[in-house]
Amino acid sequence: MSISTQLKTLCGAVLAGSALLLTGCGNDSAETTQASNEPTELTVYTALEADLLDTYGKAFTAEHPDIKINWVRDSTGTITAKLLAEKENPRADVVWGLAGTSLLKMKSEGMLESYSPIQVEKLDEKFRDTSTNPAWVGMDAWVAAICFNTVEAEKYNLSKPTSWQDLTKPEYKGHVIMPNPNSSGTGFLDVSSWLQTFGEDKGWQFMDGLHQNISRYTHSGSKPCKLAASGETAIGISFAYRGANLIKKGAPLELIIPSEGIGWEIEATAILNTTKKMAAAKKLVDWSITKTANELYNQGYAVVAYPGVAKPVEHFPAEVGEKMIKNDFEWAAKNRDKILSEWQKRYDSKSEPKS
Template sequence: MFPSRIKLITALLLAGFAAGAHAKTELLVYTAVEADELAKFKAAFEADNPDIEIKWVRDSTGIITAKLLAEKAAPQADVVWGLAATSLLALAKEGYFQPYAPKGLDALTPAYRDSENPPRWIGQRAWIASLCFNTAEAAKLNLPKPSSWADLTKPVYKGHVVMPNPASSGTGFLDVSSWLQMWGEAKGWAYMDALHENIAQYTHSGSKPCKMAAAGETVIGVSFAYRGAKEKTKGAPIEVIAPSEGVGWDLESFGIVKGTSKLEAAKALADWSVSRKANEMYNEEYAVVAMPGIAKPVPNFPAGIIDKMIKNDFAWAAEHREAILGEWSKRYDGKSEAK
């Protein structure tokens, strides 16, 4: 009896040690990357790092940014990944991130990263504003195809335009920021006043206006090229349009949260995120990535959209973000969808 009990205890202890040896490090990662892409990134990273498991917390850019700021005194995330560079810049000023130079950093475009050395944040890929125009619905209503931002203020489009709320959507913010940068504050706000007259609704997601256009729920969705290209590839009767005046954009970026207890795992994710493999995956859906020489054309992206990307002042956008959002909400929030 006694030897049997010894054997049982020994077996249990060995099983416990084995389980401990193979326990994975769970990495809590806050992200605004589109939900339909997260599974492939998780699978690819975990295949290369089998001792680490990613747990995503995903929401729109504004929601994730607000959550991070609310947790500033006691951060919960280990890594912020795929969030707008303008948000990471604002958070970096609060001392939110652990500076780190991932292995392979020198292979990236220098403009797509923090200027500090080592960097506090690093860009991954750009998402770019565009219009999703439902040709079938437009034909029913005898509406012309828009080619510019200015076109959206024409009375013929009244009630047929949906765009994202910039307070919750990074796409909405890059739109507003780009208009103010292109035209100056007076003309930029005057444009938004005129556009507001035609807006049916402001959504809390950057993808939703394009999804609505693809489904025939609106004629024009102010969105971004990734979502437009994806909906068109699936067969939606839409054209994806890059307005002639120029288009706003932002960088999906990542940073390691200062004070994380899982620093080595966080560094492993950072190293993987600047790799050629990761950049090739970014390019599967986005036309502009941080590693030069990687990007290939993405089906159904608007022709010439890269040439229309404005010279974006991320520092200015980050510095004025709260003031811009406050002014926007005061003027236009009455047409926002319920949260």
């Protein structure tokens, strides 16, 4: 068995149980020592929806056949915790598709390479790290939404909610499911946006009321919408992409954008400063901000980083853009640990078991 094969076998055994490993494991040897006829392998950590990875990966590889992506995917909270836990022994080369607040946390820990991708100035400024030492770059934004099952609502005589505050009404008791913010990026953007929208004291008061109606908290941001689509719940607090996708497949859902406004989060990309494959990593990040990449992002997300690319997404409510709150990502990242600790203390008793 060759040294290269031994390394791949060993790495695969180590990573197999730690996350959903979609396409094998990265080769730890430096770029300069790889055989010239073998592609450079990049281990890429991601929280992107699993059904998007093949599309993005194939498009990149078509232009860069000399680079192979080995995906490691899990929910936002899990991937963030994994990266922080591996700080002293990092295994990822690149993070492609993780919440901007998570990358801000990693930047504060000194884990990211300072890199400004080629033609980054073409992107909308809110998708750029404009600091002196830029370490991340945005790709798209995902937005909160309520997935409302009209069939289940009729069965239980539930009125259609129009606001977040509506979800605290007694009629919805046991009919609402939302993501746990400790494991889900969607859950965290919900909680941080409520605290910003209502103010911290009133934000926690709102969540106290909402908690009375929650049947359970999931560890996936898309799961509440999937459960609403299948009729397991009438109301799933989730995000618009997943709801629109399920409606397209025939689910009896309506996407509701609450009147107070919706939280949103940037999906972003960064390079781990410990990678031994810096040249390949930079090629991936350069490609991730191209117009071609943004056109792919727009297939599922109505808001993307490249101006002029975004076209209306089927089944997305028209008011999405105007209802996005003024989100203070720096505040959210700085207060992340405190917010999650308080949430867990108050509400974790209704969280589903981790698989």
